Amino acid sequence: MIPVEIKMQILTMLILLFISLAHGQDRKISSQRNPNCGNCTSGTLLYVRADGSHDTVHQLWDFTHGIPTIIFIISGLNATVNMTWDDKSPRKIWITEQPKYSFAIAIDKVYEYNDLQDNGYIDALSPRREFSLDKAIWSQEDILQTDEEVWLQMRTNYRQDPKQGSMQIKLDLLPFKDYAVELPHLIHTANSTLVDVSLVNFTQTRGYNASRFALRLIMVGTDDGALSMNYTMRKSLDDEHTPGIFEIIEIRTPECARGGDGGFLQFRPVGYTQPQRGVASSTMAHVSTFNKTQVPHDSTLNALYRSFDKDKLLVQNMFISFGESGDGYYKQHNFTSWSFTIGYGEPPKESFSTFVIAIISIGLGVPVLLALSGVVYLLVRRYRRPGPTRLVEEQ
Incomplete structure (x- = not known):
């Protein structure tokens, strides 16, 4: 015995x-910076190709036009993405076969709003000033391109002045399912990319004593243009990875909402007011309603989608704002960060580690x-x- x-x-x-x-890879990934651009010594467009058993997910992470843009194009295994360049930005983007689906987001504007009611979110009554990112000049701070991970970190100055703060964006792709290293430890898969946005030491407008900041996101999907994006908040009993946060927000394209292989954004309604993230430094992230809009003319989105049927292109925007009543507004810490994943197919579900x-x-x-x-x-x-x-x- x-x-x-x-x-x-x-x-x-x-x-x-x-x-x-060890993790097994769900897709084979490869990447290329500024493909087909012979004279590109500055500016960053990262093309990531993720080949699976039945399809290929092409991703474009673009910062050449000023507006940070992430594009997903789903195709067969033999398709390739091509582009021509105009000076330092892509003029035209096309794929060699009809894509199965495409989904994209872009952060085109940052809003400073005076939260006089101390609500924490932006509304129609909030005095505001907008800062368009179409003229932003992005510098590449870090990049990793291997067959096991693709990572990119970019930075731009707020209002074109380094003394007025900076905006930082990090993107990360793994060829397998895993949880992000940093809070809120979102799930990212071979079909999705983790995105992290930080607003660092932003100078506030004179006369705004209750300044907060919001991001405006443009979402594009190859869906019926008469439909709308779908908003869902799911409850989760599992707060192992994000203590105290039991909600998960999913924004799905109509194709994804009806069970097809569409596009989605997934995040928890939380941001952080310090670089060292923790429960004590967490704050609320608020989502606005969706509004119909158009693809910005001078953008990488337009370089791809201008050849698509406009009736089969859904374009909407929304605001993501940060804060909660009594937190001292943005000036309390002069820092706000927020993470989300953008992906294709069914959004991943939480499970015990x-x-x-x-x-x-x-x-x-x-x-x-x-x-x-x-x-x-x-x-x-x-x-x-x-x-x-x-x-x-x-x-």
């Missing part, structure tokens, strides 16, 4: 072995193992007990 201590060690080793299994599964397995397995060991011990002892002896009186 194996002692209980040895059984526990074997169980623990098996669980740790399960945890340490292997560490939690291991703890649950140990917690449930130990009592069961002890109980079984006790039963086996009692049965063995009973089996080995000698039978009753008859007393014989000596003569």
